[in-house]
Amino acid sequence: MTRKSFFLIIVAFLLFIVMAVNVSAGTTIAISKIIINSSVTPIMPGDSFSVSVEASSSDSEQMYYKFYYCPNYGTSDYETSEWVVVKDYSTAKTAAYSVPSSGNYIVVVRAVTDPANEPDALPIIGGLVSVGGDSGQVNIADFNSSATPSLKAGESVNFFLNASTPDNSQIYYKFYSCGNYGTYSYPTSTWEIMxxxxxxxxxxHAFSNPGNYVVVARAVTDPANEPAALPIIGTNVAVGASESSSVNYKIVDTGQTKTYGNTSEISPPAAGQAFSGQDSQIQGNQPSYKNNGDGTITDLNTGLVWVQERGNRISWDDAVSGASSCRVGGYSDWRMPTIKELYSLIKFSGVNGPDNMVTTGFTPFIDTNYFGFVYGSGIGSERVIDCQDWSATAYVTTTMHNNATIFGVNFADGRIKGYPKYEPSSGETVGKLLYVRYVRGNPEYGKNSFQANSDSTVSDLATGLMWSKDDSRQGMNWADALAWVQAQNAANYLGHNDWRLPNAKELQSIVDYTRSPSTTNSPAIDINYFNSTAITNEAGQSDYPYIWTGTVLLDGGPSPSGVYISFGRAIGYVNGSWIDVHGAGSQKSDIMAGNPANYPNGRGPQGDAVRITNYVRLVRDI
Known part of the structure; x- marks a missing residue:
């Protein structure tokens, strides 16, 4: 979000100026105070006044501050006025201002720990300064917040506004807030009067839910006649999860940045247009890692620590037993990652090339700036995509022809599949060889904390996401799925208008890998909280649908295909029959539009069923 676009949004929504919160890349910034100080009142053109700020970060990193202002607040010229930088990023907490002419100015300070990487929820604080004002003008001197980087949902935070007028008129104050700052949902979010x-x-005030909030205070002498240049000032509150509902399962964004139609890349569609609301248009917790210099990588979002190098292919049994003897970085608490932990590393900036025997046109689905990765050899029968990673998660039933199956992630082609634990022709005597990457830290990652709400929604307190209890109850192609979400928002479905099509990682977070149609007669989701439409699959079995995500997978061409999660069997056509080839809970992709009848034997080497009309489950931020 650019500086100008941020304030255009502010003008459009109740003419406010705010400070916002950063809960990004593992760091929370709290700005607790802004002070606007002048030796004269009212401030006149050419007079000097100072702006000071107090801020801190959750990890006590060095703070950097940037000071600037914009004139013409409260007039039609404000939206096109230029922002003036008074002092660029430095460690100084105070800057001296002086403006050349009378008028109403918005003064703003940014506070970040890394000026080169400003977050989407940009931590800024600001307010109105009137120059050459009349005797009735309200002058705001400072605004304080008791919020700290460790503030939790349900805990009270205090706000204090210091304002005056030259003639000592009675001042009236109003406080209000808005959530979802720094997300796609922010412009349509509801303001709450505190x-x-x-x-x-x-x-x-106590915020009931975790998230990034903007808090604004107005100060006027006549509430019934608010001036055009409304005297307002704002500060931030970064609200974490309460101790009883910690967000320990932070979903990392997919890293997708481009937008697609059914067959190719397109320009980003505006709200209401076809294909609007897809993954790349919704910014989540952006991938962020730290190289610890000891052979380990820390994910600054999830708190998970990973072995940097990939090692050699080994059997699943050896991978499981080898974790206890791993000593990378001097640690002795390494473990096999669950499929949800492993999937947190996937990046959908990856690309599948046109030929599976050469790496030309391929881009890995993992950040190779931090993690070791190697493609398959492309020699003999080994394709370049034959380089999958084991997880610790076993499928609760079998795939293919009664093969014991382990879920894994293919960072070469961007999929979750169930892989045979043993070489299929060995009679379960020779283990299949895949890679393994051990993990440590945050043992709560991947564990849901569902809460059934009275409005047919389900909150996951572990991820901070809210889901519709029901799916769409009908299938639709990918473009229609995106349009269907917009229609639900227009109808204020279940009392909300900020639903979205979940990205691949968000949707995979609610898979229950202890369930399957064959073993529990249910979809791979917690049926104590969610309803799923039953279907009859290609094999004539009672089953459950594939669910669309807003994520696009670039597949061999590269051509865009819509990513889905299979909550029922992952059906494929093999040796003349339809069978579960990759397991309930796998992630693959489907053609976005067309006629499924044109694919009677599926597509790809395992004959993946082409359905095109998949289902939808809505998500929003709590």
Whole structure:
């Protein structure tokens, strides 16, 4: 989000100026105070006044501050006015301002730990300064917040606004807030009045849900006649999960940055247009890693620590037993990653090339700036995509022709599949060889904490996501799925208008790998909380649908295909019959539009069923 576009949004929504919160890349920044100080009142053109700020970060990193302003607030010229930088990023917490002419100015300060990498939820604080004002002008001197980087949902935070007028008129104060700052949902989010106009210049409030909030205070002498240049100032609150509902399962964004139609890349569609609302248009927790210099990599979002190098192919049994003897980085608590832990590393900036025997046109689905990766040899029968990683998660039933199956991630072609534990022709005597990457830290990662709500929604307190209890109850192609989400928002479905098509990682987070149609007669989802439409699959079995995501997989061409999660059997056509080839809970992709009848034997080497009309389950941020 650019600086100008941020403030255009602010003008469009109740003419406010805010400070926002950063809960990004593992760091939370809290700005607790802004002070606007002048030796004269009112401030006149050419007079000097100072702006100071207090901020801190959750990991006590060095803070950097940038000071700037924009003129013409409260007029039609504001939207096109240029922002003036008073002091660029430095460690100085105070800057001296002086403006040349009378008018209303918005003064703003940014506070970050890394000026080269500003987050989407940009931590800024600001307010109105009037120059050459009349005797009734409200002058805001400072705004304070008791919020700290460790603030949790349900805990009270206090706000204090100090304002005055030259003629000592009575001032009335109003406090309000808005969530979802820094997300796609922010422009349509609802403002909550925390305290209506009163003479109290303090407000105490407890935010019930974790997230990034903007908090704004107004100060006027006549609440019934608010001026065009509304005296307002804002500060931030970064609200973490409460101790009873910690967000220990932070979903890392897919890293997708381009937008697609049915057959090719397209320009980003505007809201309401076809293909609007896909993965790349919704910014989540952006991938962020730290090389620890000891052969380990820390994921700054999830708190998981990974072995950097890939090692050699080994059997699943050897991979499991080898974790206890791993001493990379001097640690002795390494473990096999679950499929949800392993999938947190996937990046859908990857590309599948046109020929599986050469790497030309391929881009890995993992960040190779941090993690070791090697393609298959492309020699003999080994394809370049034959380089999968084991997880610790076994399929609760079998795939193919009664093969014991382990889920894994293919960072060469961007999929979760169930892989045979043993070489199929060995009679379960020779283990299949895949790669393994051990993990440590955050043992709660991948564990859901569902809460059934009274409005047919389900909150996952572990991820901070809210889901529709029901799926769409009908299949549709990918473009229609995106349009269907927009229609639900227009109808304020289940009381919300900020639903979206989940990305691949969000949707995979609610898979229950202890369930399958064959073993529990259910989809691979917690049926205590979610309803799923039953279907009859290609083999004539009672089954459950594939569910679309907003993520696109570039497949051999490269051609875009829509990513789905299989909550029922992952059906494929092999040796003349339809069977479960990769397991309930796998992630693959489907053709976005067309007629499934044109693919009577599926597609790809395992004859993956082509359905095209897949189902939808809605998600939003809590």
């Amino acid at each position: 305290q209506e106009y009163s003479t109290a210049n303090t407000c105490s």
